[in-house]
Amino acid sequence: MSSAQIEIQLIASMVAIACAIPGTFLVLRKMALISDAISHSILPGLVLGFFITHNLNSPLLIIMAAITGVITVVLVEFIQKTKLVKEDTAIGLVFPVLFSIGVILIAKNANDVHLDIDAVLLGELAFAPFDRFLVDGLDLGPKSLWVIGTVLLITIGLLLAFFKELKISTFDAGLATTLGFSPIIIHYGLMSVASVTIVGSFDAVGAILVVALMIAPAATAYLLTDNLKKMLVLSVLFGVFSAIAGYWLAHGLDASISGSMTTVLGILFLLVYLFAPKKGLISVLYRNKQQQIEVSLLTFLLHLNNHQEIKERHINHLNEHINWQRVKSKSVVDLALKNNMITIEKDIISLTKKGKNFTDKAIDYIITNDHSKIESIKDDFFLFRG
Amino acid sequence: MLGSFAVLRKQSLLGDAISHAALPGIAIAFLITGTKETNVLLIGALISGLLGAFWIRGITKRTHLKSDTALGLILSIFFGFGMLLLTYIQKQPDANQSGLDKFLFGQAGTLLARDVWFMAIVTAICLVVLLLFWKEFKILLFDADYAKTLGFNTGLIDILITSFIVIAIVLGLQTVGVVLMSAMLLAPAAAARQWTNSLGVMVILAAFFGAIAGVVGTGISASQNNLSTGPVIVLVAAVFVGFSFIFSPSRGLLFKQIRFIQNRKDLELHKTLAFMFEIVKGHENISHPHAVKILNNFQGYTRKSLGKLEQKEYINVEGAMWSMTAKGYHFAANLYNQQANENE
Structure with missing residues (x-):
């Protein structure tokens, strides 16, 4: 590995960490799309900053861009407060407008400069090491490494300092207010951090990847855990993993680094989405199926309980009466047999003592909706755990 | 027009997500066929757009992730994947690959007469279907449970609406580009919403606003140098929205304030x-x-x-x-x- 490669991976990982932290809170606060909006609408800020300084490397550009990011948030909130449209519509209206202004500004006034929409939106990590940070001719490493390092330090510092406040205001804004924190200040603080992070990262990795790095690791982690601290750690891990794996994928395919990092994130999410132990698609489907069978079983037992006549309890009769397919009724009967809830004598089904007991409890539960009644059945069945 | 449904269904940003999600479809269609035939690329875009849309639905339905997360996730991941493919294509030896990124930012000026006819036909089909299923769409929109009890196949209608939104977006991509597509979808509908409470009027108004924004925007951009069409159209549409927000008689800010003082x-x-x-x-x-x-x-x-x-x-x-x-x-x-x- 050459030093440039190490630097690229280092920058990518730091960007990933810096994005994952605010991203987690954005996902939890249901404001994930704000990051998308900010990443687009910083364009006019960048352009204005460029007009003022005529220097693409000036820090003023970043400050202007961050300010536009915050303005976006304020505008969205304002439109939303008028209650004329919903929040997502407000977001969808604000950022294309700001972006259009940016595009037109560039087209009208900056045609001859190297300020390209593609470069802003897509970014190119591969060139990052060539943009060195020089102090008195001394090479201190790539510039974006310094920019993103600073952003990262600020983010982590703020996170540690305000972790408790953030946590409370995210999950219970009302409680936060009564405790004397202002949710509004925290809200705008978070938004400013997100805005600064996006601006700091995007010239290395591009606007779209910033969004992916913010949302995808947090969403993936959220499928795996409910614990905020674990979620933060997991999303940071996912971010770093995708940064490094993405770099090598891009290296292999000779394609865009930011694109392949996003792709790795996508694959990660897909895997977790399918296979996560509790919230993954497969386990959810399995649980749904399980619950369906249990409901059927309960219906079946209740039916038996209601009918003492032999005719009603004949095994073939059940098919018609409860309107089940043959396969389904067979699986339900098997399940009941396995649990010793019924016995079958000459095709006549009757409840065992255990089955009777179970049914009574279930009826009790259905009538009173009192959870204490079913504590003992809970172990056997999914149904009552939900 | 279809934007009205998107706005009312609180899926406003679906447009944004789908327009980004269409990118890998374009790239893959190019990789497979090797042509730059617009229709082939559009079909690719359509397929990946639909895939994105249904994955979003799957995520929100089956997991506890909220729709905003799902949208942002699909948007960025599909787009990133598309970028990967595009850069991969660019490194390929055949010379035929440039111009794919035209889809990103769109340029109404590059449209051919054939493309316009194609768009007109698809728009007409959308209209006919909209009229045919008007009642169903309306019920599903405002009271999904009621629609279900009436025996409509809500899933199917839902898929139908989503597909049409995707088609409209993919077609529009060529004109205004990925970023601005969501504004094209939303702005006319959001403006129309301020003037009426009736769905029918709203849809017609939205179509009207959209058309005017298109014509005026194209006019302005043609009259000046260096103004790309898409952004100007979006700005014109935004002016409509701002105007509607302030001056609409029943919901507008101005009249609200006046009523308040009164x-x-x-x-x-x-x-x-x-x-x-x-x-x-x-x-x-x-x-x-x-x-x-x-x-x-x-x-x-x-x-x-x-x-x-x-x-x-x-x-x-x-x-x-x-x-x-x-x-x-x-x-x-x-x-x-x-x-x-x-x-x-």
């Missing part, structure tokens, strides 16, 4: 009248004149409000004295009752 003035008048009523109540003759002075220590009384009350014939003012008319007495008494009723 209400406050009315309240002040009523307060003054109620105070007068308290004084008058003690006298047998309601028209017995009182000095204006005694109102002085009552808040909310001004010479102007007195004049207004006189205009409404609730009181008579003669010099420094005022007296209540029968009409005013009646009104004030009822005012009092009304308040009492509301308190109960």
